[in-house]
Amino acid sequence: MKLKNILLTIILLTSITFANEIGKPFVQIGHVSAILASDVSPDEKYIASGGNGNVIKIWDIKTAKEIKTLYQHNDRRDWILFIKFSSDGKYIISADSGRDSEIKYWNLITGKIIKNIKLTGVTTKVISNKKYLVVLESNDKYTASIFNIKTGKKIKEFSINRGYIGSAVISNNSNSLIIGYGGDKNGIIKYNINTGKIINIYKDEHLDTITTMITSHNDKILISGSDDKTIKIWDNINGNILKTLHVNYKDIKSLYLTKDNNKIFFTSFNKVILWDIPTSKELNSFEGHKNHIFKINMFIDEESFITASADGTLKLWNIYNSNPILNFRGKTSEIYSMAILNNKLISHNKKRLKVWNLSNGKQIKEFLGNNNQITSISTNKNKIIVGGFDTSVNILNFENGKIIKKFKAEKKFKDKKLPTLRIRNKVIFSNITKDNKYIISVQYKIIQIINNKNGKLIHTLSGHKGGILSISFNSNGSNLISSDKSGTIKIWNIKTGKNIFTFTEPKNVLFPNIFKFLITKDDNYIFYTIKNAIRMLDINNKKIVKTFKLKTTTIYSLALSKNQKYMITGDQNKNVNLWDIEKKEIIKTFKGHSGEIYNVSFINNDKKIISGGSDGVIKIWDIEKSKEIIMLVSFNDGEWLSITPNGFFDSSKNGAKYLNILTNQLNVTSIDKFYNTFYRPDLIQKVLNGEDISKFIKDINLNKIIQDGSAPIVSIKTSSQKSKKRDINLKLEVCTIDDGGYDNLTLYLNDRAVDVISKDRALKLQKQSKTRKECFTISKLISLQNGKNKIGFKATNKAGTIESNLDEIVVNYKGRSDTKPNLYILSIGVDKYRDGDLQLKYSKADANAFAEVIQKVSNPLFKNIYTYQLLDKDVTKSKVLEMFKKIGKKTTREDVFIFYMAGHGITDAKTGAYFYLPVDFRYKNENSVRKKGLSQNDFKLALSKIQAMKSLTILDTCNSGSFSEAMASRGVLQKTAINKLTRATGRATIVA
Incomplete structure (x- = not known):
């Protein structure tokens, strides 16, 4: 492994961004896919997490709010496998996996990169302690590279034994590197970190891969977890086994040993187990995740910990409670399919279809598309065709979402190379022919053509050597085109079921997946994606006439303009590229997604581009202005948001709860405090209609609003209760922050403002706190409604520009209800x-x-x-x-x-x-x-x-x-x- 360079200057590269700017609303999206690495800051205020999607999220532990997103646009990376806070908490170190990976040092306050270490091998593990950062690589040779964790300077590199590396750990005294192997070379080897020489080979090997290891605080004990369902405790001095715990749990990814060396926390699939070492008994288990847990982050007091999981969530636990007390979770799902019908955008979220009006940016409909996971959507006139995991094809009425027809594809596939029957038989694509006569159902390598009238199977089309990745029709709908993982494109006559054209990618390409293709209006050419290129295929003579190529990355999505002079592509590097077909060159690149882009399309007479993908958001771009104009977000709970890059938004009734504002580099506040400034559905519509809204932006000086000072912290000191009296006295506390002051103390009853107390009026009522000079209390009489009374209290800063959080209690009152009201x-x-x-x-x-x-x-x-x-x-x-x-x-x-x-x-x-x-x-x-x-x-x-x-x-x-x-x-x-x-x-x- 060779170190290419270390960038030690503080830089702001065009390819490196942090998503959340001070004074601008941002959407709490969270992780959409697996979290593989995480770490808690030394002061235990923040947690950093990363994984698939190659983004790092910074969270406030107290509130579970996302503070920042750090991501890089241009370089392709497999996933983030390592995250660590510096000992002073001022920066974060991250590393990604795979070939030509990088180690980055991020300034926590600014979100900018301060060091960038480029690696050349295949990174398999990155570990650290207070002194060293160690990178284990496998390439032509297996090496361990030792870096000073504070400076990023490489100290040493030495060869290590070949084999699958399941786990590694550095001793706390920094003298040794211990590696646990798997595969046919199960075992533990200790290396001298200064010389690279083998110190010890541990005896009594595990029977399966060693998946995780940890040393005791004094380095005398080594603990290893394995897929053989055991945890072994070793004498770390001589390498002898001290004890074997037959825990009967597999898939152990993370371990934590308590300071007294008596208890172990370890993960197994989706739960954490607390094990007593002296008695070799399970004491407790913590369940709540839906997928593998990759990391346990223990707090200093050993009473709380945070877990990171492949289900895309972090969870905060207390050791005395088996249920999580706080969830840090993704709010959206990946967007695999999109379709456009009558200026309406249709996307899906698991089982449900979401319909957006592209004229005003509102989500106007949501309905069930499939009882199982939706795998594809397409449209025909006023119908939506939905494919699902349950082998069904549903045809829905676009207006009301009702199922018009439902077809069940036949389960015929016995390919034993596929892991499960579910993968073999799910409908990965579905469509309906233009003449409305036939339903197309695609399952793995097989295409079924079904009679739309009676649901009978007419043709089964076979011949693809790889799983089918895309389907489409020719201009008149008589032929079906399909592409697959083996680099093959086939054209079928729908009426006869015959294969009339076959073409296979001629270049020797590893993993020649054709994710997307398009056929021109004259049916003479097919544009198809192949790795980092697009080929233009002449159908008549089966020759490639043009190739459009990116330097690196895989292209997932493709669309042609109406005049067929331009095309757009979406790729793994999170970029949307606009191409001039004649010149074979990129003329514009649109950056802003934080994940792979699976869907692109021209809209608005080719004036705009719409895109969506693994980051769970949909973006609309103005081609002429070369910028993003709107982001559409549909959340898993049914709420939605549309928001401009400047922060103006429209939302469903409760959609704004997912909007926050960064008020300083590491503090976020809810949009409620700035709601009146940024809630502007009228401006969303203007932007989508091509109007300039810059004059409205100029009128907002959010930095000045923030400088007006924070809103106070308010609370209702009266407890929730049952009351026998209609009128009760409330004790309200107001605590000012810095010079923010207070005003507009507002009481709410069942969400209605029932009293507004100005600062002048409050001065006459207040009673100063004896212990906290910034706090005072007031007493306020409130009349209750018969039944449940939800009482709320909030305030603003003295300038009236920022609202406080709302504090609430519930008081139940049972009064007379037999008289007519006035x-x-x-x-x-x-x-x-x-x-x-x-x-x-x-x-x-x-x-x-x-x-x-x-x-x-x-x-x-x-x-x-x-x-x-x-x-x-x-x-x-x-x-x-x-x-x-x-x-x-x-x-x-x-x-x-x-x-x-x-x-x-x-x-x-x-x-x-x-x-x-x-x-x-x-x-x-x-x-x-x-x-x-x-x-x-x-x-x-x-x-x-x-x-x-x-x-x-x-x-x-x-x-x-x-x-x-x-x-x-x-x-x-x-x-x-x-x-x-x-x-x-x-x-x-x-x-x-």
């Missing part, structure tokens, strides 16, 4: 605005008519109905707020309140905020609206005075313009504003 109606309307340009004709009449109609139809339902009105000259800001106070004093929790408002409403295009214009409003400039209009905060304060928990707000307001907003976009902008208003008040709001 109904309170407040209707306001303005026709005669003092600004002559704003005058209306029907607002006053509508307000009167609304109150009359509601009163008439509601009489039988309520004990009493009380109607209040403000019309024309009385609709001033002060009188509206005063009226809410007046009504609020009369209402109870069981009453009903309806608020109707007619007149002029206006939406701030810069912030997406809604304002109602009172009668005395005069337009001078944009600031006059913000100053004189009734704002979201005004309505929040007003509605908090209303005791009635059942309430409805109806906005029958003319949108008099949205601060220079185009009329075509006002509808979605108004909806954005109303959604923000509803979230702030917790009250149902509709637009008439």
Whole structure:
């Protein structure tokens, strides 16, 4: 093994990025695939993890929130097999596996690479202690390379015995390297780390591969785990066996020996076992993972530990509890298939299909595609064709997701080279012919053609030597084309079932997988992927006429433009490349994915590109601007998000819970604190329609908002309880952070704002803490609703720009419920605005008519109905707020309140905020609206005075313009504003 170079300068390479920037929202995606390596920081605040997908995630251990993602775009790597924090916790060391791998030193604060060690052999193991970093490589020769772990400087290299290396460990005194072998050379060999000479060969070998080893803290004991279902305890001085523990567990990947040398924690498949050495008995087991556990990270007190698993999760455990107490998990799944129909994107997540509207970035539908794992999706007119693990092909109605037809493919395959019947018989591809007559079902090497009317098997097409990887139709749908793992492309006549064309990749390529191919409109050429190249095949003479080549990496996906002058590819290096077919060159590269790209397509008349893959996200790119414009994320729990690179987002009801903001280099906070700034569905739609939103970005200075100071930490000191009284006194605590201060102390009852306490009012109520000068408490009386009362409390910083977290308790109250409630109606309307340009004709009449109609139809339902009105000259800001106070004093929790408002409403295009214009409003400039209009905060304060928990707000307001907003976009902008208003008040709001 040779060391090529060590980059010791602090650099920011274009190919090296860390995904999460300070002051910009980012999505909590987590790991989508296996976690193979992890380590806890010395201060036990953070954990770093990595594995398949070649990304490193930094997590906050206390909150299980993802803080940063570190990844590299250009270099292909197999997986990350080693992660270690430095002893001072300032940087992270990582290593990937395979040929030409690298060791990287990452600055934890900045996320940038500070050292880069390039290796030339095939890296199989990387281990470390406080002094050394050791790399074990197998190539033409087997070597151990010793590095100073602090400086990255190579100290020594020596040869080691050949054989499969199952495990290795460095002694704590740094004098020896111990290697456990597997295969036909099972055994343990100890090497002098300074000379490379063999010190000892341990006797009484394991009967199977040694999978993990650890030494005691004083180096006197060596413990080894093996696939022979035993753990052996050795005298590490003379190599003699001291004890064999017949644990009867296989697949032991990780070990931890307690400081007293009496107990062992070890992993077996998906659980951790605690074993008592003196009695040789199992004391406890910890279960919760769904796949292999690769690493145990024990805390200093030996009472807590974190596990890393192939199921893509980390779990925090306490040794006294068999269940995990915290999960660090991936939120999405890999995107293997995508299809586009009527400007709608269809993707799948395990069993479910997700449908996105590409005009506004919303996920509009989700339905079950298969009772088992979905393996493929395709479309035909208004149908979705779904293949699954259970050998079924389902045809679904696109509009409602209902299954129109279901076919079961026959299980005929007896290829014993395949590991399981499940792999042999799953439907890996499915489709329907253009004439709607035949269903195509692909299982491994076999294609079945099924009659769409009666479900009968018509043809079974065989002849592929490798598993089939892709299928498609020619232009008129008469022929089926298929490609496989052996580098072969076949064309079949669908009607006769005959093979009419066969072509095999002529070059001698190792693993000649043809993952994707496309046929041109004239049926004369096929473009197909082969490793790091695309070939253009002339069908008529079976000759390759063009080859398009990348330096390295495997190409997984391919698409042609409508004019067939350009193509796009997605590859293992996480890149989307746009090619000029005539010139045979890449003209643009789009970077941003953190995993392999399995799907690419042109959309929007070839103006945009859409891509998806192993990182579980879908990205839309603007070709002309050469940049990402939107990311779409569908989560495993059914929630979704669409987000611009600048952080503007739209989401499902609870989708925003997966958004966080990095407020400094290692602190994240939830998007709730900045929700009003970044929740902008109107801007998502603008971007997708090709509009420039840079002017909106300029208006946001999030760094300034962050500099305003943190929101306080708030808590409800009153415990959850059952109450016999309707009115209870709450003890609320507020603790300010640094100079952030506090304001807008808000109480919520069942998600509705019921009291807003300003800073001035809080000063009169507060009682200073005797032990913590930054904290104070206030007492607040709250009236309960009959039944369950979920009481929440939150605040903002003194600038009102950042929200605190919400603290909640539950109080149950059983009161009288046999009496009818009262109904309170407040209707306001303005026709005669003092600004002559704003005058209306029907607002006053509508307000009167609304109150009359509601009163008439509601009489039988309520004990009493009380109607209040403000019309024309009385609709001033002060009188509206005063009226809410007046009504609020009369209402109870069981009453009903309806608020109707007619007149002029206006939406701030810069912030997406809604304002109602009172009668005395005069337009001078944009600031006059913000100053004189009734704002979201005004309505929040007003509605908090209303005791009635059942309430409805109806906005029958003319949108008099949205601060220079185009009329075509006002509808979605108004909806954005109303959604923000509803979230702030917790009250149902509709637009008439």
